[in-house]
Amino acid sequence: MLELIFSALITIVPDYLYRRYKQGKRWGHEITLFNVWYELRWGLTACAILAVTLITIIFYFHPSTRKVTAVFRTVTILSDRGGRVAEVYVTNNARVKAGDAIFTLDTTRQEAAAETARRRIEEIDATLGLIATEVATAEARVKAAEAELSQAENDLQRRLSLAERNDTVVSEQELERLQTAVSGATSQRVAAISARDGAKLRQTAVLPAQKESARAVLQEAENEIAKSTVFAEVDGTVTQFLLKPGDIVNPILRPAGILVPEISGQGRFVAAFGQISASVLKPGMLVEITCASKPLTIVPMIVDGVQNTIAAGQFRPGDALVDSQDRARPGTVTAFLAPVFPRHLEGIPPGSACIGVAYTSRAKEIDKGEITGLSAFFARIVDGMGIANAIVLRAQAILLPVKTLVFS
Structure with missing residues (x-):
């Protein structure tokens, strides 16, 4: 409307004044509703061309969007394992600090496993005390076997010496008996040494390994018990949290709730502009927005960054070829906005929908001399045309409460 009025002032109005005062034609006589097109054809044609040109220039160099959102991040409240809720420490919409406990899962099975591991460790410690006695006994048996072997060998050696001097003194049967005694003593010595080595192996390797295994089981059970309590990782507000003792929680199928961090969404807006504005949107551009959550207020923002990709073109490998015509929406250019004055965002909750x-x-390019002459003149004019969109935005900010509360 503003563009049309402006175009009419410099096209239709001069044409009418020329015909009225230069040609002497009067409204209602020579100029009527029936021949207005013929009489004012030059002004009407020029007005239409100029209005379309102005609208195109204004909306191209000063793009507008109805999709500005104060985005914010949420943290899903999950436990490391599934289980039944034993105790709940907070309520829905409660504010929590980092490190506050939110809920605890039942740990009966884990506590039983931990107690079993402790008893196993105590049992192994007792066995280690007993195995020292077994090692000492085995050492004594080895010494006894060695003494018996030495005695048998000495007896056999004496009898053999006697037999060499006088073979009638010692019989063959006695020599065989002594040799058998030596063989038996040797076997007993080997058995005693084996028993001693086995006892030492249990003392130095087997039982310590079993103890370490029991400690590992105990540590695992204690870790499971520690992970049964879910804590808040950041300061924020717990929402959609309706857990009660006895409910089943599963980290994959059934989260417990959502935690909205306090710092999430503060001063960070995301705007979606049409793709035709991709070459115009640059970091540092001034943006004005107005939000439904804070009507009658214009908030100055600045483009903090422009996403260099359009989400509609993303591709994920699958089992079917992708046809571009299957993409219904063309996608938009995403720009990230930051406030010029952060205090102006007070009263705008995260998630608010805005227009901008x-x-x-x-001006900087003109001041630096990068744009000069006629180009600088037209650049000044184009930059000044943004006042039309500024007026429209303020009119929308004024009419928004009326449209929402009365005509919605």
């Missing part, structure tokens, strides 16, 4: 207008300004 971006303004192209080439």
Whole structure:
């Protein structure tokens, strides 16, 4: 409307004044509703061309969007394992600090496993005390076997010496008996040494390994018990949290709730502009927004960054070829907005829906001499045309409560 009025002032009005005062034609006589097109054809044609040109220039260099959102991040409240809720420490919409306990899962099975591991460790410690006695007994048996072997060998050696001097003194049967005694003593010595080595192996390797295994089981059970309590990782507000003791929680199928961090969404807005504005949107551009959650207020923002990809073109490998015509929506250019004055965002909760207008300004390029002459003149004019969108945005901010509360 503003563009049409402006175009009419410099096209239709001069045409009418020329015909009225230069040609002497009067409204209602020579100029009527029936021949207004013929009489004012030059002004009407020029007005239409100029209005379309102005609208195109304004909306191209000063793009507007109805999709500005104060995005914020949420943290899903999950436990490391599934289980039944034993105790709940907070209520829905409660504010929590980092490290506060939120809920605890039942740990009966884990506590039983931990107690079993402790008893196993105590049993192994007792066995280690007993195995020292077994090692000492085995050492005594080895010494006894060695003494018996030495005695048998000495007896056999004496009898053999006697037999060499006089073979009638010692019989063959006695020599065989002594040799058998030596063989038996040797076997007993080997058995005693084996028993001693086995006892020492249990003392130095087997039982300590069993003890370490029991400690590992105990540590695992204690870790499971520690992970049964879910804590808040950041300061925030617990929402959609309706857990009660006895409920089943599963980290994959059934989360417990959502935690909204306090710092999430503060001063960070995301705007979606049409793809035709991709070449115009630059970091540093001034943007004005107005939000439904804070009506009658214009908030100045600045483009903090522009996403260099359009989400509609993303591709994920699958088992079917992708056809571009299957993509219904063309996608938008995503721009990230930051406030010029952070205090102006007070009263705008995260998630608010807003509308905004971006303004192209080439004043710096003109001041640096990068744009000169006629180009600088037209650049000034184009930059100044942003006042039309600024007026429209303020009109929308004024009419928004009326449209929402009365005509919605």
